[in-house]
Amino acid sequence: MMLRTFIAFVKKETFHILRDPRTLFILFGMPIALVFIFGYTITNEFTGASISVVDQSKDKLSQALIDHLVASGHFELINVSDDIVSLENDFKAGVVKMGVVISPLFEQHFYRDKKATVQIIADATEPNYAATLTNYATRMINAFQNTKSEISSIPYQLDIESRMYYNPKLIGAYNFVPGVVALILMLICAMMTSLTIAKEKEMGTMDLLLVSPLHPLLIILGKVTPYVILSFINAIIVLGIGYFVFTVPIKGSLVLLLLLVLLYLMVALALGILISTKANSQQTAMMSSLFILLLPTMLLSGFIFPIASMPVILQYISKIIPAKYFIIIEKAIMLKGASLDSVINPVIVLGIMLVILLAAALKNFKVIYK
Amino acid sequence: MSAVKIENISKSFDTVLALAQVSFDVLKGELFGLIGPDGAGKTTMFKILTTLLMPDQGKAYVEGFHTVKDYKKIRRIIGYMPGKFSLYQDLTVEENLNFFATIFNTSIKENYHLIADIYGQLEPFKKRRAGNLSGGMKQKLALSCALIHEPKVLFLDEPTTGVDAVSRAEFWEMLGRLKAKGITIVVSTPYMDEASLCERIALIQTGKILSIDTPEHITNAYHKPLYAVRSDDFFRLMKELRGQHFAERVEPFGEYLHLTTKDQITEHEIHQYIQSQGHSTIELSAIEATIEDVFLDLMQAN
Numbered sequence: 297m298m299l300r301t302f303i304a305f306v307k308k309e310t311f312h313i314l315r316d317p318r319t320l321f322i323l324f325g326m327p328i329a330l331v332f333i334f335g336y337t338i339t340n341e342f343t344g345a346s347i348s349v350v351d352q353s354k355d356k357l358s359q360a361l362i363d364h365l366v367a368s369g370h371f372e373l374i375n376v377s378d379d380i381v382s383l384e385n386d387f388k389a390g391v392v393k394m395g396v397v398i399s400p401l402f403e404q405h406f407y408r409d410k411k412a413t414v415q416i417i418a419d420a421t422e423p424n425y426a427a428t429l430t431n432y433a434t435r436m437i438n439a440f441q442n443t444k445s446e447i448s449s450i451p452y453q454l455d456i457e458s459r460m461y462y463n464p465k466l467i468g469a470y471n472f473v474p475g476v477v478a479l480i481l482m483l484i485c486a487m488m489t490s491l492t493i494a495k496e497k498e499m500g501t502m503d504l505l506l507v508s509p510l511h512p513l514l515i516i517l518g519k520v521t522p523y524v525i526l527s528f529i530n531a532i533i534v535l536g537i538g539y540f541v542f543t544v545p546i547k548g549s550l551v552l553l554l555l556l557v558l559l560y561l562m563v564a565l566a567l568g569i570l571i572s573t574k575a576n577s578q579q580t581a582m583m584s585s586l587f588i589l590l591l592p593t594m595l596l597s598g599f600i601f602p603i604a605s606m607p608v609i610l611q612y613i614s615k616i617i618p619a620k621y622f623i624i625i626e627k628a629i630m631l632k633g634a635s636l637d638s639v640i641n642p643v644i645v646l647g648i649m650l651v652i653l654l655a656a657a658l659k660n661f662k663v664i665y666k
Numbered sequence: 667m668s669a670v671k672i673e674n675i676s677k678s679f680d681t682v683l684a685l686a687q688v689s690f691d692v693l694k695g696e697l698f699g700l701i702g703p704d705g706a707g708k709t710t711m712f713k714i715l716t717t718l719l720m721p722d723q724g725k726a727y728v729e730g731f732h733t734v735k736d737y738k739k740i741r742r743i744i745g746y747m748p749g750k751f752s753l754y755q756d757l758t759v760e761e762n763l764n765f766f767a768t769i770f771n772t773s774i775k776e777n778y779h780l781i782a783d784i785y786g787q788l789e790p791f792k793k794r795r796a797g798n799l800s801g802g803m804k805q806k807l808a809l810s811c812a813l814i815h816e817p818k819v820l821f822l823d824e825p826t827t828g829v830d831a832v833s834r835a836e837f838w839e840m841l842g843r844l845k846a847k848g849i850t851i852v853v854s855t856p857y858m859d860e861a862s863l864c865e866r867i868a869l870i871q872t873g874k875i876l877s878i879d880t881p882e883h884i885t886n887a888y889h890k891p892l893y894a895v896r897s898d899d900f901f902r903l904m905k906e907l908r909g910q911h912f913a914e915r916v917e918p919f920g921e922y923l924h925l926t927t928k929d930q931i932t933e934h935e936i937h938q939y940i941q942s943q944g945h946s947t948i949e950l951s952a953i954e955a956t957i958e959d960v961f962l963d964l965m966q967a968n
Contacts, residue, residue: 300768300771301768301769301771304764304765304768304769308754308757308761308765311756311761312754312756312757313755314758315756322788361870375954432822499754499755500748500750500751500752501752501754503713503716503718503748503752504746504748504752504753504766504811505769506717506718506741507716507717507718507741507744507746507768507770507771508769509738509742509769509770510769562872593704662718663737664717664718664720664734664737665713665718665719665720666719666720
């Protein structure tokens, strides 16, 4: 009997989803749109950044340095002058984001005094981009110095060799694909669940369901099961796009990854049910979902902003964001090829969250209103 | 034993008192009407009886089961049709009925005999989505869904609100046939003319029961002189009569005014007064009270 009722419930819920174009769009349009938006717009990679050079030296070595910068393909030379004012004009016009100033008598100072000055000036109205550009330029100038110093050999120099493990090319997709999976699952699973339960309340059909022999648990399970399945399919789609379009590897066990996706789904689901027990209309459910789920998941999970650079209080808040732990798990399995042993801590945290949220949701689910 | 037993039920929402010490019984197999205007507390009463709402005070029993302690048992044996149309608008007629049959662990086939004459009219439209049905058809579908599991007690909260006159008449005929099958029916309505279609009624106003009896007893208990009156200038007549010391109450009832008098005044004297005010085509006759007359009278007394 239980099974028959359960199937009838899942069937009904599937009809609701299939017959509402808006729901269908949120379910399948949004995830795919999000991946591509993040994939192509939010990235720290750059090629052909426009720069302006103020060459006050105009000798062989200064020309060699300019050639070295441009040859990499990362920088495109817009303007070379000997006056700092022209650089400032370029900044104001927004033509370039970075300027390189080579001081007078560059070659002479470099070889004879072993001390020459190159100044990098960046337009920091876009701080992240400015930091990335100056970093890159600094690295290139250091490399340039090393090649030239071999000839003159500066004694006692500290040689720093840095290697970027797990993502040697610093590809942005390696960061955002796990982030988008965490975001989409939280949004779809939790928001859609809270919306669909709130809708039953708003339409008055929840009263009819309650005034029936159905166990409340069965009502909830019947309602959420289709969303679990759809969210799971979504997770696979997003991971697939990550793998095939953005070449994000999955080094660890795919089975383990999908199992932990399921665990995270359950947490999202429990959160959605908890929200719906408090929200009596779809509008309230929607607003609270956006506030409780979307913003923290985007901003405090470490997806967009690194947790380590947040104010201390926000770092503490980030500890209760499920997405934070899920992103750790995803990155470990996908990028580092980690096994369950290595991610056991975040897995346990998610497990505890699931138990607490489920208990709270069930406790708050009213079978008789006060 | 009563099908429904209500003892001193009180319920308030914030500062609004929705029900004040309400008590009444509904007998087994009875067609019982809860009659009162919007906001009288009818829906609150239904929610308590259908175990959706906890009363602040008092006890209620349905088929001998306590509405709070034994709510699970009650939920198996009652049918509930809420005041607001509460089916799935995006599911078809057939899908809705199938779903409600399944969650009550039965099937359309098994209990078709119960809903045959109601659902029969809907069957040509069974592939239509519930949201696209007319008001009358929506009510029939909602009643079918509430009936499909053969409930012992049927709670119908304002089933005829927003339904055309023909469908309303049909609906009451159906209730009569269901009653004949032995189902206890508790129905609420704001339409006083429907009260006479119930076996017994409770008049309710601002959370208080004004009177409980058969419609005949209730109207017979009205002992004040009552007249139906009209003239060529209806509204002037109403204004003038309301200003008279002999008039206790003057209310418009369709094409006529219902005039209740308090002083010893004869029909002839009233006629003379109206004539003296320059009205023509005057009609005046003593009448029996309707439920609405009684209701207005009780309302005024409270």
